[in-house]
Amino acid sequence: MQHGGHRRPFATAIASALAIGLVACGGSGAGSTSAADNVAGLPITHFSSGLKPNAPTPDLVVHNVSDDESDRVATAAIADVQDYWNERLPVDFGIKFEPVTKLLSYESSGANQQNGCGDTKRNVNAFYCSRDDSVSWDRGVLLPQMLQQFGQLSVVTVLAHEFGHAVQYRLKDKAGIANNTPTIVKEQQADCFAGAYFRWVVEGKSTYFNVSTSDGLNAALSSLFLVRDSAGTSATDNQAHGTAFDRIFAFQLGFEKSPKDCAALDLNNIQPRLTERPLDRKDRNKGDLPINEQAISYLQKSLDEAFSKAGVQAPQIVDQGGTCQGGPDTPPASYCPDTNRVSIDLAALAKLGKPVDQEAEFSGEETGGHGDFAALSEVASRYALGIQKGVGAKVDNANAGLRTACLVGAWAAAINKTQGNDLRLSAGDLDEAISDLLRPDGLVAADVNGKRADAGFTRVEAMRIGYLQGSSPCSSQYP
Ligand SMILES: [Zn+2]
Numbered sequence: 001m002q003h004g005g006h007r008r009p010f011a012t013a014i015a016s017a018l019a020i021g022l023v024a025c026g027g028s029g030a031g032s033t034s035a036a037d038n039v040a041g042l043p044i045t046h047f048s049s050g051l052k053p054n055a056p057t058p059d060l061v062v063h064n065v066s067d068d069e070s071d072r073v074a075t076a077a078i079a080d081v082q083d084y085w086n087e088r089l090p091v092d093f094g095i096k097f098e099p100v101t102k103l104l105s106y107e108s109s110g111a112n113q114q115n116g117c118g119d120t121k122r123n124v125n126a127f128y129c130s131r132d133d134s135v136s137w138d139r140g141v142l143l144p145q146m147l148q149q150f151g152q153l154s155v156v157t158v159l160a161h162e163f164g165h166a167v168q169y170r171l172k173d174k175a176g177i178a179n180n181t182p183t184i185v186k187e188q189q190a191d192c193f194a195g196a197y198f199r200w201v202v203e204g205k206s207t208y209f210n211v212s213t214s215d216g217l218n219a220a221l222s223s224l225f226l227v228r229d230s231a232g233t234s235a236t237d238n239q240a241h242g243t244a245f246d247r248i249f250a251f252q253l254g255f256e257k258s259p260k261d262c263a264a265l266d267l268n269n270i271q272p273r274l275t276e277r278p279l280d281r282k283d284r285n286k287g288d289l290p291i292n293e294q295a296i297s298y299l300q301k302s303l304d305e306a307f308s309k310a311g312v313q314a315p316q317i318v319d320q321g322g323t324c325q326g327g328p329d330t331p332p333a334s335y336c337p338d339t340n341r342v343s344i345d346l347a348a349l350a351k352l353g354k355p356v357d358q359e360a361e362f363s364g365e366e367t368g369g370h371g372d373f374a375a376l377s378e379v380a381s382r383y384a385l386g387i388q389k390g391v392g393a394k395v396d397n398a399n400a401g402l403r404t405a406c407l408v409g410a411w412a413a414a415i416n417k418t419q420g421n422d423l424r425l426s427a428g429d430l431d432e433a434i435s436d437l438l439r440p441d442g443l444v445a446a447d448v449n450g451k452r453a454d455a456g457f458t459r460v461e462a463m464r465i466g467y468l469q470g471s472s473p474c475s476s477q478y479p
Contacts, residue, residue: 034397034398034399035399035402035453035477035478036397036401036454036455036458037398038213038458039202039217040199040457042199042203042213043213044214044454045212045213045214045216046212046215047212048212048215049151049153049209049210049211049216050151050153050209050210051073051208051209052206052207052210055076055207056208058075058076058079059079060078061103062074062075062078062103062104063102063103063105063113064104065105066105066139068139069152070105070137070139070143070144070147071105073143073147073152073155073156074105074126074137074139076208076209077159077160077208078103078135078159078163079207079208080156080197080201080206080208081163082097082099082100082163083207084197084205084206085097085163085167085197087200088196089170092258092259092260093171093174093260093263095170095171095174097170098170100128100133100135100163100166101132101133102115102116102132102133102134102135103135103136104134104135104136104137105136106120106123106136106137106138107138107139107140107141108120108121108122108123108125108140108141109122110140113136115132115134116129116130116131116132116133116134117129117131117134120138123138124138124141124142125137125138125142126138126142126143126158126159126162127165128162128163128165128169130165130169133166135162135166137158137159137162142158145362145363146223146226149222149226150219150222150223151219152209153209153211153216153219154220154222154226156209157198157219157220157223157224158223158227160193161191161194162190163193164189164190164191164192164193164194165186165190167193168186168189168190168193171263175189175262175263176263176264176266182236182238182267183237183238183239183241184236184241184242184246184267184274185267185270187240187241187247188247188250188265189250189262189263189265191224191248191250191251191254192250192253192254192261192262192265193259194251195251195253195254195255195262196254196255196258196259196262197254198211198217198220198251198255199254202216202217213455213457214454214455214456217455217456217457218438218456218457220251221248221438221456221457222438224244225247225431225434225438226361227241228241228244228247228431229241229242229243229276230358230428231243231279231426231427231428232278232427232428233276233278233427234276234277234278235271235276240276242274242276243275243276243430243431244430244431245275245430245431245434245467246270246273246274246275246276248434248464249273249464250262250265252457252464253265255457275430276427277427278427279426288354288372289353289423290350290372291346291349291350291352291353291372291375292350293319295372295376296317296319296344296346296379298423299317299380299423300317302411302415302422302423303380303411306414306415307384307387307411310387310390310391311391312386312387312390313390314386314387315335315341315382315383316342317379318341318343318344319344320341320343320344321343321345322334322343322345322348322349323343323345324337324338324343325338327449328448328450329450330382330443330446330450331345331348332345332349332352332375333379333382333443335383335386335395335448337386337395337448340389342382342383342386344379349375349378349379350375351369352370352374353369353370353372353374354368354369354370355368355371356368370432370436370439371429371431371435372429372432373412373428373430373432373433374432374435374436376423377412377433377444378442378443378444380408380411381404381408381444381445381446382443384404384408384411385400385404385447385448387407388404388407395447395448396447396448397451398451398452398453399478399479400447400448400478401446401447401451401452401453401459402458402459402477402478403462403474403478404446405437405462406462406465406466406471406473406474406477406478407466407471407474408444408463409433409462409463409464409465409466409467409468410466410467410470410471410474411466412425412430412433412463412466412467430467434460434463437456437460437463438456438460444463445462445463462474462478
């Protein structure tokens with residue numbers, strides 16, 4: 001988040017970008033379907049996700065394999081992903097599936113191993129190597145770390161992505177892949193292929209894994225979040241994999257559509273929506289704004305301008321402990337319908353808004369905070385509830401939470417487009433909102449009582465829709 005430092009001349013631009021038409025919404029009566037009830041048309045399910053208790057032992061040769069959990073899950077993941085592509089390559093692309101030539105398990109901190117791309121020593125990674133058509137993974141550091149943080153599905157997510165690269169090399173021009181294809185295109189396709197595979201698992205077609213649409217898919221998305229590029233990476237960097245926003249977009253595309261849609265991704269169609277960009281020269285503190293009274297006053301102004309066309313009394317943000325007298329009680333920020341105020345606990349928000357230590361996050365340690373935009377978007381979400389109440393919408397059901405996330409996305413896009421605004425997005429900000437959406441206690445997609453749609457997939461999608469399409473779908477998609 002950045003403070004522009006001078007008066008912004010584009011208030012009208014923001015206002016029209018956010019001319020929200022919520023008057024017609026909130027009428028969803030009993031029996032009507034809710035966007036919160038499903039994930040891309042599939043029911044919300046709750047069961048433990050991971051290797052099936054009765055999963056067979058895969059008939060695969062893995063070099064240097066051990067019998068630890070990392071290798072068991074990784075080997076089953078490869079076998080499963082191969083089953084998937086064995087089914088899909090002939091149907092979608094008219095080509096016969098060929099398994100990869102070599103599988104290698106290694107310990108980045110242990111004895112050397114070799115594949116066609118060289119030595120594995122100190123390579124904390126999982127990767128496809130086209131030179132010898134191999135998939136390799138580090139069972140010493142990377143996989144155990146991911147297992148510990150997000151469980152078995154994180155390993156499946158990583159390997160489904162890596163296998164996506166093997167698929168690319170099988171599709172070649174059918175996926176538009178040539179020697180000079182930018183890395184980000186290959187990475188977007190691989191995330192998309194992983195999403196397509198996950199849908200197949202969620203639909204119950206996998207021999208090896210169970211994935212629920214609630215916690216199961218949340219684990220897959222959280223793993224993609226964890227392996228996002230650090231804030232400020234350029235999308236043209238030859239190592240660029242994308243922001244969490246970009247990576248989850250591609251995964252969701254594959255989940256909602258098909259491998260053909262993944263293969264059709266190219267630089268022209270991804271560039272307009274990619275959010276990865278270097279830090280601006282003017283960004284101080286790597287784009288991190290301390291959350292203090294001044295930041296909150298910029299936020300109030302930015303929200304007032306953004307939602308001015310709604311034609312309702314603007315909620316006032318006040319530092320009153322983060323709860324409302326007589327409820328609701330969703331600290332560190334609560335929307336109080338009785339007074340039309342957003343009550344915040346500034347000290348708690350300042351803590352929440354501290355910069356993310358991505359290295360600590362990766363190893364599962366205390367990360368400091370979740371970033372300035374996580375804190376500001378929580379407050380913005382409570383403000384957006386006030387606007388919704390003002391236009392007569394219901395603010396106490398799961399659709400209200402999703403509509404709120406959608407409006408926060410629309411607001412984020414509006415301040416992103418505006419030059420010289422008091423607040424503007426800096427690199428990494430959107431990912432801070434995504435971290436809030438994926439956390440079990442985040443507020444961005446919560447209704448007035450703090451209740452949220454069960455599926456992180458749906459919560460992230462709601463913010464994305466607002467960010468990419470503006471506020472009008474917020475009421476039509478989440479009635
Ligand atoms: Zn990749």
